[in-house]
Amino acid sequence: MxxxxxxxxxxxxxxxxxxxxxxxxxxxxxxxxxxxxxxxxxxxxxxxxxxxxxxxxxxxxxxxxxxxxxxxxxxxxxxxxxxxxxxxxxxxxxxxxxxxxxxxxxxxxxxxxxxxxxxxxxxxxxxxxxxxxxxxxxxxxxxxxxxxxxxxxxxxxxxxxxxxxxxxxxxxxxxxxxxxxxxxxxxxxxxxxxxxxxxxxxxxxxxxxxxxxxxxxxxxxxxxxxxxxxxxxxxxxxxxxxxxxxxxxxxxxxxxxxxxxxxxxxxxxxxxxxxxxxxxxxxxxxxxxxxxxxxxxxxxxxxxxxxxxxxxMEPTALPEAPQGQVLVNDSPVHQYESVVKVIRNSASGRFTIRGANGSGKSTLLHVLKKALSSEAILVPSHHGKLQWRTTSANQSTGQRAVSQLLEISSHPEVRYLLLDEWDANLDAANTHAVDEILAQFSENRVVIEIRH
Known part of the structure; x- marks a missing residue:
């Protein structure tokens, strides 16, 4: 049918x-x-x-x-x-x-x-x-x-x-x-x-x-x-x-x-x-x-x-390569597929993506999410409409970020955490708190992050 x-x-x-x-x-x-x-x-x-x-x-x-x-x-x-x-x-x-x-x-x-x-x-x-x-x-x-x-x-x-x-x-x-x-x-x-x-x-x-x-x-x-x-x-x-x-x-x-x-x-x-x-x-x-x-x-x-x-149902393909210079842990990316292979072969670790606006950083996260499927959670830079169990309307932006990451950490089936500019609009205290959570997460799982 x-x-x-x-x-x-x-x-x-x-x-x-x-x-x-x-x-x-x-x-x-x-x-x-x-x-x-x-x-x-x-x-x-x-x-x-x-x-x-x-x-x-x-x-x-x-x-x-x-x-x-x-x-x-x-x-x-x-x-x-x-x-x-x-x-x-x-x-x-x-x-x-x-x-x-x-x-x-x-x-x-x-x-x-x-x-x-x-x-x-x-x-x-x-x-x-x-x-x-x-x-x-x-x-x-x-x-x-x-x-x-x-x-x-x-x-x-x-x-x-x-x-x-x-x-x-x-x-x-x-x-x-x-x-x-x-x-x-x-x-x-x-x-x-x-x-x-x-x-x-x-x-x-x-x-x-x-x-x-x-x-x-x-x-x-x-x-x-x-x-x-x-x-x-x-x-x-x-x-x-x-x-x-x-x-x-x-x-x-x-x-x-x-x-x-x-x-x-x-x-x-x-x-x-x-x-x-x-x-x-x-x-x-x-x-x-x-x-x-x-x-x-x-x-x-x-x-x-x-x-x-x-x-x-109309076919749409993600790009195969970045539009500009994109770095992952300071190494240049020429093809997105090469990054997918590296991430798949990593049992743990933290990978930071950097590059100019419009170079293809967020697209790389989308490519990774497509490849890693349900093993990964992607949190875009604007994610206010995502549903969470622990987030309260009375929390500040930093408090919400901390509670959301702790919630993700409680699910062992999530092996990869993809974050797009998570440190934007966070003060120094909340940036440090989130950074600590990510450090703990990356000890036995993989964090891929775009830093502001």
Whole structure:
């Protein structure tokens, strides 16, 4: 099974999905039967026959739908939660260990925005849409089947004409809605990333940084609001057109049937009794077609989520050699692979990497992490989001560094410790404390460090 199919399977083919759709079918079937029982009730009443069985059945058809209706909303929430759990677990597992992607800032922004801010809302909206979409289809289809048993056949013709006209409009609008939805969703990701930068740019009070951030935020805001407005305008224009396509043919046929010469009074009564239901169905048809248009937008949002994982499958290779002069324990590095071999053959020791900015020091750590895999822990220079067991928010930078290294030292399976400028922003006391820990660590394991 390819990646795309597997991704959709883990969203749609879940236990709660089956229960939700089953309950929706039961719910809509009971609702549709109410028109049948109401019509038979009126016919029995007019003819003087016993109408009590139809009355009881009609009352039951009005009351019982609440049970499967409420239950389906509960299972829908279970479906949403299961889908999000599967998605979040899958994305974290799929991206694990792709060290060569770590410095791709564009991909980082997309993944963090998708994972932390967009995924639950997008999946919730998408699955709720499917729930409403299936409900509308069943409501319209089952109701028309019931009414076709009760009303003149030409009303079905009108309904069919409405469906064909609506389908034609869908085919004309679908591509444009999809493109505009994708543009709006991608712009929203960039906009939300800009919004997430409020803390440093605003709270620090640096006017220069604040003004630059504001300009960047406002530019992305204008792009997103403009694209979302154009998307909504396109969808609502289509919805208005669909309303006319849905209503006009059937309205004409209903009026023709009522005013036709010699029509039976029982038929007129049946048409009038079910007129509200017919227009409700036609309104549902208009809503259904609008939902189909909206499905394109919903699908585009979910595709943005799934494409984030697919981008990790695109091949990316780490460089084989440094861009400038890089020294390891004062020896020049010509090929990264030679350093990997030296480190692999070392049971203990301390290796210090030095070089100018942009020469390839951090890249060497990434190459080593890729080669050493789970035997190594890489701590980048900016690692505030890494999860630790012992770190407290009340600790200073130095205290956090000490507690993190002690935590790493307590895990014997970690044979290699890769540190990127660990001594940056540390005072003399904490630098000495960290240095002592690293010295002890390197007595029976390996430390590879970039020094500030």
């Amino acid at each position: 390819n990646l795309r199919s597997l991704q959709w399977k883990e969203i749609l083919l879940l236990p709660a999905a089956g229960w939700t759709l089953t309950l929706v079918i039961v719910h809509q079937s009971i609702i549709a039967s109410s028109s049948y029982f109401l019509t038979r009730l009126i016919e029995a009443f007019q003819s003087g026959r016993d109408f009590s069985p139809f009355l009881l059945a009609y009352l039951a058809a009005m009351l019982l739908p609440y049970i499967p209706g409420c239950a389906s909303l509960l299972t829908l929430q279970l479906w949403i939660n299961q889908a999000h759990r599967r998605f979040s677990n899958r994305l974290s597992e799929s991206t694990y260990g792709f060290i060569e992607k770590h410095r791709d800032n564009s991909l980082r922004e997309t993944i963090e925005s998708v994972y932390s801010r967009n995924s639950f809302i997008a999946l919730q909206d998408y699955l709720t849409f499917i729930y409403q979409f299936v409900s509308l289809i069943l409501n319209s289809t089952l109701s028309m089947i019931v009414l076709s048993l009760l009303l003149p056949g030409n009303l079905i013709v009108g309904y069919t004409i409405s469906i064909l006209g609506a389908t034609t409009l869908i085919l004309l609008l679908r591509r444009r809605v999809y493109l505009r939805s994708t543009q709006a969703e991608n712009t929203f990701i960039s906009y939300s990333e800009a919004l997430s930068q409020i803390w440093d740019n605003s709270v620090l009070g640096n006017r220069y940084n604040f003004d630059l951030w504001k300009q960047h935020r406002d530019r992305l805001a204008s792009q997103y609001y403009s694209r979302s407005n154009r998307l909504q305008l396109l969808k609502q224009s289509g919805n208005l057109t669909l309303a006319f396509l849905s209503l006009i043919p059937t309205v004409y046929l209903i009026l023709s049937a009522i005013y036709r010469h010699g029509v039976e009074s029982a038929l007129i009564a049946a048409i009038i009794v079910n007129l509200t239901r017919v227009f409700h169905i036609l309104n549902s048809l208009s809503g259904l077609v609008y939902q189909i248009l909206d499905f394109t937008a919903m699908n585009a949002r979910v595709q943005v989520l799934l494409n984030a994982e697919r981008r990790f």
